[in-house]
Amino acid sequence: MDQSGGSWAYIGSFTSGGGRGITVAAVDPASGALTPVGAVDAPADPSWLALDRGTGVLYAVSETESGEVAAFRAEGPHLTPLGRPVAVGGSRPTHLSVAGRRLLTANYGSGSVSSLPLEADGGIAGPASVLVHRGSGPDPDRQEGPHAHQVLPDPSGRWVLTTDLGTDSVRVCALDARDGSLHVRGEVGLRPGSGPRHLAFHPDGAVVYVLHELEPQVTVCRWEAESGRLEPLSEVPVDGDGGPGGARACPSVPAVSADGRFLRAAVRGADALATLSLEDGAEKPRPVWSAECGGSWPRDLVADPSGRRLYVANEWSGDVTWFDVDPLDGRPRRGGSVEVPAAACVVFS
Template identity: 70%
Template sequence: MGDADSTDRSGEHRAYIGSFTSGGGRGVTIAAVDPKTGALTPLSVATAEDPSYLALARDAGVLYAVSETERGGVAAFRRTAGGLAPLGAPVSVGGSGPTHVSVAGGRLFTANYTSGSVSSLPLDAEGRPHGPARVLAHRGSGPDAARQAGPHAHQVLPDPTGRWVLSVDLGTDSVRVCAPDPASGGLRQHAETALRAGTGPRHLVFHPEDAFVYVLHELEPQVTVCRWNTALGQLEPVGEVPVASEGASGVVRAYPSAIVASPDGRFVWAAVRGTDALATLSLADGPGRPRLTGTVACGGSWPRDLAADATGSRLYAANEHSGDVTWFDVDPSTGRPHRAGALAVPAATCVVLG
């Protein structure tokens, strides 16, 4: 696949915002990002059905959007100066309710929440996915009968080397380490790391420099800190840290959603629904010892996704229920976000910068 700059011909950066069309969203909103202020200005909209999560292959200039529907699909778009151009029709992922998409090694991966599986699809030279999808089904359950009666894969993410692919399963309280199978084109399970029962792991993020992974839980406002062994493909839990201030989740239940790390490896931020907050974790004591230093209001309601810019100086929260994307300036010393503005985007679910 060819190369593409992270800016359009005018030099403006872009933000791509997914939304639930079944909840009144428009599809994928394309917005210009002011490099000085971080402000978003809407430019155009690309049609997609319930594009709840997006992934941008920057080098290829292709954006991928899952359709979080019962039949499950993924669409590809070529980036253009004016917005996005479809690269063919959406393709089935072979699973229902896909909630996450990622790309590595010429393949596209989706986590299929409803069916509890992960899928792998090859990409052609233009970046188009094509089937049939290779599907790896998860097995297991958890103690929360309402949410964990079976597997619910929520995220599938390659490690920084691309050698391994990690899938986070809310239903089984575990993270699976998989390896791409060159023979079948699918994923084969290499190992499974059990996390504390009933916590409902949702998303993880790798530390940008050290061998640590931070797993955010949806059913408890906690992050599990794990040591990551790239050579062996092993994930080892070493501790937990809260993402809600003491007593904050006692009145309103907290449902953490998204987690990001600063590019310089000094901070980790988490979005927490219910309490509608953004939590800041400092890594000043070391990457294996994050410490909650405070929370701030997310600027809306039900922050489903969170993104940091390339410098770590700004954060963007996609607030689903209030229908907006709020941006924050980050204090370079403390990592504390300060609200700077918002853009109305009905049923916003995801924001990707590039």
């Protein structure tokens, strides 16, 4: 939130698909409506963004073969570059997160995870420390090698978890306090051919939900922060109907409500927003609702800071759609949408 009291949304999009880069939109507090007020077209293909609220710096991947990250001072509608983009030492970074004074990226193309130092002002320094994943899976088209898709610190700040679509596994890593390098402390194998894409923690910090891209399911895991142990417990379907003409259902992003009552997933192909109830317990998600996502190929799903609304970035239809969430039963109801060509992700100030 800026000094004038307004809130802002930052929307990443694929410039190679006609997107504007990073679009800045004003958020109407009453309706949740987004009004674009400007955009920056560099770096290329900023498909994932992360905002460090402590420093007010917005970070963006450049999902290209050369693989870079960029930093911006985010002051309301104004994005001011902090230096030039920095190479991550891997190709096609698809996700990034901040862990202390390090910026972490998951590099899908090269199957690696990178750690880069951050300057005092939030700018990015180099060179990157790179951890290479190894392995493959049974799908010859999608799993010919490792494809790191997400890198995320756990709530305790002691560990970093990385999902790998190509090797059907989640790696638990430690971040070296001296040089910022990542070291694998354990690797958990999941169902062969399932293609884990993204994960989300329950607010209690003791349960992890791993959403799979190649199968429309979520794996429920117990998480022990003290030891860094991840234990798969069960698999739950999220939406197996697929799309028109039998299009493959490809889940993208999970999101857990701040009150811990619901787990949601965006499902591409089916173009659906799936809701699972957690009221039977965090380890027992139960599918309860499936709604249209408001567009085509929902790549990202995020709640606004109030938790009263959900926003979906629909890549192929080129829009961001928002939903009002019923406070009692969690059912999402479409509120509206705004055109954002090749939309890929949304973050809020």
